[in-house]
Amino acid sequence: MQRRFRFSNTVHIFVITLLVGLAGCASTGPTDNPLRRSLTWFSYLGGDDLRTTCQPGSPERYRFVYNARAEEQIRTYDIIVGPSGTGRLESHVLTNGDLDRLSVVDPLRPWRGVESEVTVGTAEVNALRAALAASGFDQPAPRGTFLRSDDFYWIVSACRDGAFRFNAYRRDMPSFEAIRFDAPLFAMDPLTRQVAVNPPRELNLAPFLSAQQKSRLAPGVHGSPPWQVQVGENGLKTGLFD
Template identity: 45%
Template sequence: MMACAALAACASAGPAGNPVERKLTWFSYLNGDDLRVACAQDGPDRFRMVFNADYNEHVRTYDVTGDPDGGASVAARVIKAPDLARVDLADPVGAWKGDEAQTRLSPTQYAMLVIRLYESGAFQMLPERLRLPSNSFYWLVSGCRDGQWFFTAYPYPSDRFADIRFAEPLGAMDPTGVAPPRLPSPADAPRSLPPGSRQQDGGVFFEIEVSGKGLVGPHLTLGPWPFAGWFTPRNP
C-alpha cells in the first residue's frame, strides 16, 4: 500500500504501450484524466471506450478523436494474457504490450458512432454508483463532446449492457483484427473479486467504484479510485 501511495502522482497522458507505464497510469486512463483536462468548447470531440473482459485476460481500448473534416481517428489496443512460451529475449516486455492499430473514420462512420453512443445513453448521467471488480465484464465510456465532459459505465449483466448500441459499429471498424472474447452466461459472469484473491497467484485483482463524475475516491495513479484490491504478480 505504501508503494501505491508513492505512485499516486502517475497520471495518464493516453493509452500506454509500455506495460509498466500502463499499470502505473491505468486508473487515471480509465478516469479519462487527460481528456478531462483538455476538454474545451473549441477543442475536438474525444471519446474513450474501454472493454474490460477480466483484466487479467482481455482488455480492449478505443480512443477516438474528431477531425475538422467531420471524420475521426481511432487508436485501438487489445491487451490479452501473454503467451509466456513466446517471450522474445530481445523485447522481454513485448508479450505484455498488446496489439495496437489505428484507423480513420469517414464523416458518415463517425456520425453513426456518435448516434450509437447517444442511443446507448453514453452522454447521460450514470444513474447510480457501481462497484466493478477487475475480473468482471464491463464497458467504461468517457470523453468530451461539444466542450462537455461525460463518463458512464455498462456492467455485465445488466439492462444497461443489453441496451448498448455502439459495440457493433465499433467492432466493425476495429483495426486490430483481434476477435473479441465471448461473454459468459449471465449466471456465470463474475460480480465480485474471487475468494482469497489476496493469496491467489496469477494476476492483478482490484475493484473500482464509479459514478457519473468518474472513478470515486482520491486519485491519480493507479487513478481516482478506492483501492479495494491488491497486486499479485504472475510467475514467469
C-alpha cells in the same frame, strides 16, 4: 503449445499494492508501454486526460474501454475527430503475457498487447455518435457502482462541444444490454479480425473480498487478485470507496 505466463502471488500482491498507491498518476492517453500503462491505468480508465484538456474549442474525442475479465482480455479504443468530420482510431488489445512473444531486444513485448491505428470516415463517426446516443451515454453515470476486473464492463468517456462526459456499463445492469456502440466499434477496428472479441457471459462471482483472498491463497493458482474501481458522479471515484 503456447504458454501463458503469470507472476507469482507475491509479485502480483506487490504490483496491485503499487497500482493502488500510484492510482493518482495522470494518464496522457493510450500507450503500449506496460510499465507506464500500469502506473496510469486508473487515470486512463477515468478519462482524466480527456477531462483535463476538454474546453471550448477542444477537438471531439472518445474513449471506450471494454474490460472482458482483465485476466482474459481488455480492449481500448481512442478516437479523435478532426475538423473535416473524419476520425483517427487507436485501438489496443491486451491479454495475458505470452512467453512465445518474448524478445531479447524487447523484453516487455509479451505484455504490450497488439495495437492498430486507422482513419475512420465521416459516416462511421456519425454512426458511432448515433449508437452512443442510443446506448444511453447521456444518461447520468451509475454513481456508486463497483466495476470489478474479473467481470465484464464498458467504460466510456468523451469530450464533446467543450464538455467532458463519462458513463459506465456493467454486465448485470440493464444498460449493458442496451449497448449499441460495440458493433460499430468492432466493425471499424482491424484488430477485431486479429484477436477475437471475448464476449460477455454469465458469471458466478464470489464477493469481492472473498475472491481476492481465494486468488491469493488457493494452491496452484497464480493469477492476479481482482481489483475494482467505483463510479463517481461524472468519472471514477478517487480516494476511499463509499
